[in-house]
Amino acid sequence: MGLAPGYDAWIISVGNELLIGRVINTNLAWLGRKLTLLGYKVRGCITVPDDVEEIAWAFRTAAERGARVIVSTGGLGPTFDDKTVEGFAKALGAKLVLDREALRMVEEKYRAGGYELTEHRIKMATLPEGSKPIPNPVGTAPGVESRLGGALVFLLPGVPAEMKAIFEEYIEPKLREMGPGVCFAEAYFRAVGVPESEAAPLVERAMKASARAYVKSHPRGTELGAPLLEFHVTASAEEAEEARREARRVAELLARMLAEKGARIEWIE
């Protein structure tokens, strides 16, 4: 089966700690930004607990909804509650097998630190049949590359430094090559003195002026009693310069309309 058409990406975040509020999911924002800049459209994120059935469901759901790329974070370590590999294998209907290459990676890390290979460490070298380990330049648990339906799947650890290192060194070049080759640019400004509901029709007009720009307004409270709004204009294009021009053009159009309503505009670099 070939990859799904389009460039839809899904993110799966695994971990009880995210759902009981012990940890804030900064990995999602980091990956979302990276994937967007690479030209992928992040269609959704599913956060599930450390539970094999729930993890399997999340992967199946993302694949069924047309993902071309699925990236998961969390649940890859040596402890009993690291269940992402098992959950993904269940979604795939694949057996778990000891992977020689993965075992070599894990062994190398522990030997360097003077530790023995134990059952818990060997667990990190057990992959769903047909998957490949990805070297982890920072920690011990290798990442995993696989396929599910029409989706290319990457399983990454939840520790941000490890997740980022594996993504940047291994996954990003791969996704850039198979991606749409889109460039992405942003423009920000603040407007003081116009309430959000008054700005809303102007934002709509600005968006209609471009098929490639997106405008988001963020209320930021008040400044000396006057409503303070922040605007974030994003644009994508095949060329970086074109994307920058489009973001700037739409932002300036909107700023001009807001100024006509009496807003004071402050550009954010």
Place this chain on the structure above:
Amino acid sequence: MGLAPGYDAWIISVGNELLIGRVINTNLAWLGRKLTLLGYKVRGCITVPDDVEEIAWAFRTAAERGARVIVSTGGLGPTFDDKTVEGFAKALGAKLVLDREALRMVEEKYRAGGYELTEHRIKMATLPEGSKPIPNPVGTAPGVESRLGGALVFLLPGVPAEMKAIFEEYIEPKLREMGPGVCFAEAYFRAVGVPESEAAPLVERAMKASARAYVKSHPRGTELGAPLLEFHVTASAEEAEEARREARRVAELLARMLAEKGARIEWIE
């Protein structure tokens, strides 16, 4: 139809900004903690873009997976990309109608600020038939209370101050009353000198010593070259004192086993 059995909760986070990485979803962590402390089990979070179909899908999915409570954040304001009410109405198969009570709430806010009611402001008073508005003590968009299948549904704004105020003033007392009445306690400590994979079998043993405690280990890098781990023990019980005792008991058991392996233990208050 009555409420779903059990105390499963789902969180739905709406907003392109979460998926393109412009905003980190702190609302999820805050709500996850609150719901957990109230005795609910947060089974999942689905993050979707500002898209009516995707929002409708997320609500249907949470309800079908047995949620007793669904809380959404984001997409409730006056702008064209605030689509949560429309998406939820679609999941419900309900018409959108102008709600008199909601209109009164919105009108009051704007009149107080010297603003007129416009089409965009009236949008915030349009609710799925059969739903109720919830007063917003901080901002202008009312929250929404409704039902979907066996789930009680609350739609909240994405601005954290507004989301928190509505939750604490209106939803929390309600959920406490209809919840399992469970108490929840935590204990934290650090262990220096034992790697995570060596700690893993000890964590398993500690968990087996209690049916009501949960242990999570978080690698925190190294301290003078020695691995540093943080442990977080949570326990729930009908009585607060019982929960505290159980969390403490399991944490002390685990700390003792780690100390026997040569770890230095530091308690975190």
